[in-house]
Amino acid sequence: MSNLLLVRGSTRGDDSLSTKIALQLVDELRRKTPDMTVVDRDLSLAPLPHIGADFSAAIRLTPEDRTPAQAEVIAVSDAAVDELLDADTIVISTGFINFGISSILKSWIDHVARAGRTFRYTENGPVGLLSGKKAYLVIASGGIYSGDAAAFDFAEPYLRRVLNFIGITDIEAIRIEGVAYGPEAAEKAIGAAKARAQELAQAA
Template sequence: MSSILLVRGSTRGDDSLSTKIALQLVDELQKKAPGSTVVDRDLSANPLPHIGSDFSSAIRLAPADRTPAQAEAIAVSDAAVDELLAADTIVLSSGFINFGISSILKSWVDHVARAGRTFNYTENGPVGLLKGKKAYLVIASGGIYSGDAAALDFAEPYLRRVLNFIGITDIEAIRIEGVAYGPEAAEKAIGAAQARAQELAKAA
């Protein structure tokens, strides 16, 4: 039985277009693979704490040497890592905020990019440990950043690099672009994203 991890990184709640398309994609993927399970991590409703000194100290200590606060910080991280390790498919969604991803999704990245758990350092450099997984990125933006303004896009390239770093190389993206250019442009962007979600699910 396959498992899908949906990580909602939008801060807009029910108004989020990236969440809307991500949920559609997950639904389409479930139809393609009946019986697949979904773990839904809504970072807006339940944000992970930003990593701090307890986390940074704890990852360098043996469990027995950690303080209660350090142990708690690692437990939060371990839970997020365990979800990621258990998933066959990962769907990450975010609004485009100041040319990058939301801070709540960045915090999730900081918790799951863990030496010894999702990647290892070797004498030949870091090696990702999450090979064989499929990832989808769903990113919504008011402007259009896939063309001439691509140099200002630090969201999709960043997520791709992070996923590559931990071993995930099979990545597809859905962009919902230009939604701030008026109702007609928004409707067109949403329709294109919905069609892309259906296309990707069929090809899964």
């Protein structure tokens, strides 16, 4: 049985284009693998708390030495990590916000990039522990950042680098770009993204 984790990182709820394309991709993948189990983590509805002093202290302590508050925040983090570890396929969606990802998605990353769980330190540097997984990124933006404005794109390169860091190197991206350039441009961008989702699902 195959397990898929959908991480909805957009703050726009049902109006999110990245979420709509991500859901289409998930449906296409499920159609190809009917027995696939899907875990849907909607960060706009249930955002993870930003990490703070309790989290930073707790990850350096044994469970026995943690305070109740530290144990609580680590339990939240562990649940997110467990979902990621169980997944064979990860679909991550986000809007492009101030040249980067949403803060709710960044908080999820802060919880799941955990030394000893998703990566480990060695004499030769850190090593990711999540090899063998497939990831899809779905990123929507009002402007176009895949061409001349690529230097302003801190979303896709960051997500790729983080996933690589924890061992996920098989990554595909779907961009929904230029949706702020008018109805015609938005329709074209959405159509291209839908076609890309179908193409990737068929190739999976």
